[in-house]
Amino acid sequence: MFKSxxxxxxxxxxxxxxxxxxxxxxxxxxxxxxxMSKDEANDIAEAIKEVKEKVGFCTTxxxxxxxxxxxxxxxxxxxxxxxxxVEDSSDAAAMDRAEGFNGMFxxxxxxxxxxxxxxxxxxxxxELMTRLKDDIKEVIIATNPDVExxxxxxxxxxxxxxxxxxxxxxxxxxxxGSDLEYADSATLSRxxxxxQEF
Amino acid sequence: MFASAFFIYTMHLDSLKLTSFRNFETLQLTPSAGxxxxxxxxxxxxxxxxxxxxxLCLGRSQRGNKDGDIIKNEQDSYRVEGTMHDGxxxxxxxxxVMRRGRKQITINGVKSKAxxxxxxxxxxxxxxxxxxxxxxxxxxRRLFLNLYISQQSTKYLENITKYSRIxxxxxxxxxxxxxxxxxxxxxxxxxxxxxxxxxxFLKTLNKSAGSFYSKFSNNGELDIKYKPSALEEIxxxxxxxxxxxxxxxxxxxxxxQEMILKTSIVGPHRDEIEFDINSFPARTHGSQGExxxxxxxxxxxxxxxxxxxxxxxxxLLLDEIFAELDESRSAAVIDSFNDLGQLFLxxxxxxxxxxxxxxxxxxxxxxxxxxxx
Ligand SMILES: Nc1ncnc2c1ncn2[C@@H]1O[C@H](COP(=O)(O)OP(=O)(O)O)[C@@H](O)[C@H]1O
Ligand SMILES: [Mg+2]
Ligand SMILES: [Zn+2]
Numbered sequence: 352m353f354k355s356x357x358x359x360x361x362x363x364x365x366x367x368x369x370x371x372x373x374x375x376x377x378x379x380x381x382x383x384x385x386x387m388s389k390d391e392a393n394d395i396a397e398a399i400k401e402v403k404e405k406v407g408f409c410t411t412x413x414x415x416x417x418x419x420x421x422x423x424x425x426x427x428x429x430x431x432x433x434x435x436x437v438e439d440s441s442d443a444a445a446m447d448r449a450e451g452f453n454g455m456f457x458x459x460x461x462x463x464x465x466x467x468x469x470x471x472x473x474x475x476x477x478e479l480m481t482r483l484k485d486d487i488k489e490v491i492i493a494t495n496p497d498v499e500x501x502x503x504x505x506x507x508x509x510x511x512x513x514x515x516x517x518x519x520x521x522x523x524x525x526x527x528g529s530d531l532e533y534a535d536s537a538t539l540s541r542x543x544x545x546x547q548e549f
Numbered sequence: 550m551f552a553s554a555f556f557i558y559t560m561h562l563d564s565l566k567l568t569s570f571r572n573f574e575t576l577q578l579t580p581s582a583g584x585x586x587x588x589x590x591x592x593x594x595x596x597x598x599x600x601x602x603x604x605l606c607l608g609r610s611q612r613g614n615k616d617g618d619i620i621k622n623e624q625d626s627y628r629v630e631g632t633m634h635d636g637x638x639x640x641x642x643x644x645x646v647m648r649r650g651r652k653q654i655t656i657n658g659v660k661s662k663a664x665x666x667x668x669x670x671x672x673x674x675x676x677x678x679x680x681x682x683x684x685x686x687x688x689x690r691r692l693f694l695n696l697y698i699s700q701q702s703t704k705y706l707e708n709i710t711k712y713s714r715i716x717x718x719x720x721x722x723x724x725x726x727x728x729x730x731x732x733x734x735x736x737x738x739x740x741x742x743x744x745x746x747x748x749x750f751l752k753t754l755n756k757s758a759g760s761f762y763s764k765f766s767n768n769g770e771l772d773i774k775y776k777p778s779a780l781e782e783i784x785x786x787x788x789x790x791x792x793x794x795x796x797x798x799x800x801x802x803x804x805x806q807e808m809i810l811k812t813s814i815v816g817p818h819r820d821e822i823e824f825d826i827n828s829f830p831a832r833t834h835g836s837q838g839e840x841x842x843x844x845x846x847x848x849x850x851x852x853x854x855x856x857x858x859x860x861x862x863x864x865l866l867l868d869e870i871f872a873e874l875d876e877s878r879s880a881a882v883i884d885s886f887n888d889l890g891q892l893f894l895x896x897x898x899x900x901x902x903x904x905x906x907x908x909x910x911x912x913x914x915x916x917x918x919x920x921x922x
Contacts, residue, residue, distance in 0.1 A: 463731070465721035471728065498714045498735070505731035
């Protein structure tokens with residue numbers, strides 16, 4: 352029986368740990384990498400190493416960043432009185448590309464999902480509450496339009512409302528079940544414009 | 550007179566292929582667009598064949614069972630494939646389930662959601678197990694509502710799916726002692742839409758099922774009452790925001806109880822329907838004959854309702870219906886068919902003569918089907 356070399360096995364195992372990559376895709380990618388030139392393969396390895404060395408989290412908004420505070424948190428031309436709350440860094444990037452938003456971000460690092468054992472303490476919610484003690488006028492909740500994102504939005508609105516801060520939820524211009532990350536900028540701009548107060 | 554305006558050839562099943570589906574190893578079938586009579590001994594697989602047609606139409610069984618039960622014993626997967634004829638188009642459908650894996654639905658070779666089947670097709674199944682709608686546990690009645698309201702409105706199907714996801718999250722939160730107010734808010738929001746849809750459906754059903762039942766039972770009376778678990782009394786006029794408010798208030802009332810029980814005790818997942826026959830609750834006072842007549846009255850009403858809503862005749866699956874009814878009731882049932890589309894009926898005996906005339910006869914024996922005439 353054919354048995355692959357231990358190093359090949361190791362690479363396939365590592366790739367299979369990535370989200371959305373199953374056994375089959377992992378071995379397809381492995382063989383693709385094997386066929387690459389040494390330089391090409393090194394570029395990938397280097398890029399992974401560099402990203403881990405240089406990129407960390409902004410300790411204000413918890414977005415991924417090469418500096419702390421990040422370029423958004425340290426840019427005082429932005430509107431410091433509005434915070435847009437998103438699930439992940441990729442969602443923050445998508446919102447930032449959308450026209451009509453010039454405020455700050457707060458990245459929760461996921462959404463509430465008791466089924467996966469994720470409760471409020473597993474997200475950057477306390478950190479958000481601390482930020483709200485400064486002069487914040489509006490919190491826009493831009494979690495995904497699925498059950499988990501909506502539950503997170505409702506949870507946050509119940510926490511924030513008593514602080515007399517305006518809480519809005521971006522409109523469901525988004526197709527149901529879709530991820531914010533994949534929505535195009537025009538759709539997001541419209542969703543932002545049509546945001547509604549809780 | 551009877552045969553002329555009897556059929557409208559709209560949506561129908563052109564061909565069917567089963568693989569490892571219940572007692573069938575492999576099976577191929579080319580039914581008629583009109584009436585198909587499935588003949589065969591007890592246990593030959595007649596009911597299973599009807600189930601397969603239902604699965605092909607909506608991607609799930611009409612019975613409340615798990616997909617794993619459908620896979621032929623000792624096999625790892627089942628597959629139902631077929632061609633549906635819709636006007637001048639042919640649509641290829643395949644539903645496949647692996648024992649450890651997800652259900653795969655394809656329409657014309659493209660991976661699809663079950664919702665897309667509900668959007669395109671419609672099917673009504675009636676059989677001996679329908680007495681359970683009147684006499685069985687509440688979950689049977691809710692399954693009945695969900696299967697047939699979803700065929701009227703895919704919005705309902707979306708809401709049911711969403712509601713059950715919210716419910717699972719809430720129950721997990723209850724088990725892990727996580728704050729669950731936000732789930733109550735969402736349950737009330739989605740639940741209100743479900744309650745209204747059920748209320749409207751049952752109101753319409755009550756009228757037509759009542760008149761069918763009266764024909765099948767020498768002027769007996771059938772009355773259907775919706776008992777939503779979230780509300781004390783559902784008003785005639787339905788107002789979504791009021792129902793949502795009442796439901797949320799009710800959820801607040803039971804909050805502590807739910808924390809102790811660690812499960813959700815109020816909402817559409819606990820709804821009931823009360824059937825009264827001649828003013829007595831059918832479940833406790835009804836006879837088997839009354840249950841059967843009421844069940845067939847319900848299913849024929851649903852059939853008529855769907856036909857009107859969808860603008861075409863659903864595929865109708867009648868499992869041993871006439872064996873259960875005496876001659877005059879059978880005649881009343883046959884008389885009530887109009888604009889019949891494609892029909893599959895099973896019988897261990899001869900079918901009623903009036904239906905037999907135009908039918909394609911199929912004989913089932915040891916997992917094989919043979920066209921008889
Ligand atoms: N998953 C399965 N695998 C194999 N056989 C099955 C399975 N499920 C049911 N059966 C068999 O199918 C037969 C019942 O078929 P059914 O359609 O109810 O018969 P009929 O309606 O003609 O009386 C039974 O013999 C039962 O053992
Ligand atoms: Mg049977
Ligand atoms: Zn920052």
